[in-house]
Amino acid sequence: MYNATRRGILMTGIAVSAIGALALTGCTAGGSEAAGSQEKTTIRFLYATGDETWNSVVDSVVTTFNEQSDTTTVELDPLPAGSDYATALKTVDATGNWPAIVDMRDTLTYVNAGKLAPIPSEVTDLLEPTAFAAAEDGNVYTVPYSALNGELGINIIYNKDYFEENDLEVPETYDDFITLLEDIKANGDVPLATAAGEVWPSDQLWKPLAAPIFAEYTDEGGFWNAAAEKTATVEDLRDPLEELQYITDNFVLEGWQSTADAQTTTLLVNDQAVMATSSAGLGRLNDIHKVDPDFNAGLFIIPDEDGNINVLKNSVVGDTAGGLAISSQAAEDEDELASSVEFLEFFYSVEAANLMEEAGWISPNIVDSDEVVRNNSIPGAEDFFALLENPNLVWYENAPTWSTFSAFNTFFRQSRIEMQDGQSSLDDTINKTQTELDNQVAAAG
Template identity: 65%
Template sequence: MRSTRMRIGARLRARAGRGLVAAVAAAGLLGGALTGCGPGGGSAGTTEIRFTYAAGDETFNTVLKAVVEAYNAQSKGSKVRLDPLPGGTDYPTALKTLDATNNWPAIIDMRDTRTYVAAGKLAPIPSQVTALLDDNVYATAEDGKVYVVPAGALNGEIGINIVYDKDYFAKHGLKVPTTYDEFIKLMQAIKANGDIPLATAAGEIWPSDQLWKPLASPIFAKWSDKGGFWNAAADGRASMEDLREPLKRLKDITDSFVLDGWQSTTDAQTTTLLVNHKAVMATSSAGIGRLNDIQKVDPAFKAGLFIIPDDEGHINVLKNAVNGETATGLSISAQAQKNAAQYKAATDFLTYFYSVDAANIVEKNGGIAPNIKRSAEITRNTSVPGAQDYFDLLKNPNLVWYENDPRSTKFSAFSTFFRQARIEMQDGQTTLDQAIAKAQAELDKTVKQG
């Protein structure tokens, strides 16, 4: 197991190099085999465009496939072809490969938004598209134009939560915790029963956020109206030392309550671990999508979800950045804009994507529709077991929204480093003090790079 853990960093470096290049080459991204972004793509009289996205959980993939198929069935002049790429931390690297090879799709599932806007790689989203959206879920860049619009419901990081076995809770008289202390006592009670409290994953390093972010959120929330923690740290007003307590809690939980093998477990495997009763709870960042995945695997399993509260009982949740470096969503590439037919087709698809018809398809397939102005007309899907827990979180009186949008265009690289540093601390490769020192040194280097 230790040799597997020690190879994590090497695997990440390999993915960013030869392995990932080979993967995108196999998809036709390096050799120009995909013609969706070039003139003449598609059959005679039809403009075909490519929609590149990060392959996520099964529900997300199913939702996109259903919406694209419905669009293509009703469209007379354009067709959309889905082009999935590796998700997680591999995806930003894949975007860099697309950029380096000048083979952008027409529609792109965006990461590092601010960087690509500044580099002139994205085209403005037409007003006929933004007019369909709630005014709070998109924002203009410094030039007054909109470059990214949401791919799903902009409900912040409520999707980062704990999924649990409701039948187990009922059998043992357990309750959803309302404070952090109650969360720890809950896991102690489960352990006393002879069962494993929590399954989590780090086979891909991005799921490590699922346990970390709720623990760090009380610190982050304190800096919400002061420019955010990461900007304060960049300015020297805060430091990695401020995160000592949540890092210690992360280590303590991993040591005492987490199912062994988490270092090589992938995010999707936590669903299997939960329904097979290897653990009573599991971390997730898929929101209702994870609940839908569980239902597909075992329709009889009664799942619920909650967010780890802080010491005072607050549920601190990061808002979605609507135009910053951490913003995610859908964009149109500047490369597609150079071809009038491509740009028109991309605009037409996004217009459909934010329609009531498309929203109903999203809901039917287990997702949550984007925040459109005609949201009252959407047929909401309440059939997924546990889904009501998600919607109740949106109305929870203890919910505290906070902002933490880093302005550095290099932050995604630091985030990857910090995830790896946390994993090394959790599995005993480094100490808490060493993890803090390493992260501070990397943050300082990131700040110098701009």
């Protein structure tokens, strides 16, 4: 049981960054409520909603924590899936009303602005050392909300029964993938469903196509850092952009421009498409199983021309690093800080990890991971876990360190959608994206 006697201990040794000219203003995030003879501190947890599995994981973990804690109540502060999360964080910053726990994007930007508090060792000691890293000032500002399996979650979900009935195979090369699309279309069926109702799902098809190029720049700190240093350009991405256009024009279910990411589950189980893009990994398989327990789902990642499966590694630092953080605004209040630490300690417990796994999520890399019960019951889960053992798996790095990358990334996503939609030519897309890149790098200083 978590209780108030820990508060004095928790506060000892927790270093909180000084907040200077960029200090947060506005009302505080928390409050107190009566709990018998004690006061319970209320803190908010802001997170990006997405697939139903992640939403249920958050709800399960928070509900269980609230039932156990004598000192803290966590209130969920979900951001609707239709919003661009990075942009929404800017709105939160502008209002000066930060929640205590924040599912971060643009981490480096907010660290530099003094908006995040250091994560204390009480929390980081629960994680494997490779699951987090310190910023330049020596403090840790984010801790992961899932396992560090890179972008294995960005993949293609497919109907295994359809494949078997039509003698189709999971592609071993990029040419095999194109042939697969052609064969499904020749059957009179729609090969692929994808989504762009929000801008971020546009990565789901794009990133596997661009991965072979991105992988070439691992030794230079990633493609986007090389582009910032002018040793790479957007023109270098012409080939995958052409591939993206070709696949969209010929094999993607109509209406993708207004399709929300979660809707692809329905499109798949209703046989409106044979395959669907996803960034939810095991979570999407779990969503499908909930909708139709009899649907025989599988997954694969689009390979490159040589058969390699190029997958982006997780970044634990830098502007693209995600994770959970404690806001500096909450850290100014002794009770809110203690409650935030208490919740994160529970989040990285074996109990919470088992709740996540049961819900179909892959829990973070905690020290006591050998005590976690893995969930192998979801149809298609074996395909996901097999990717980690695939001999053709190639990890690459592409974590931008320039602080304005998120603004550029949103622009690039929207530009790709406009190209796929016929509103902009390939050449225009490349040229305007390069211009935006140069402007954002200059703005980053």
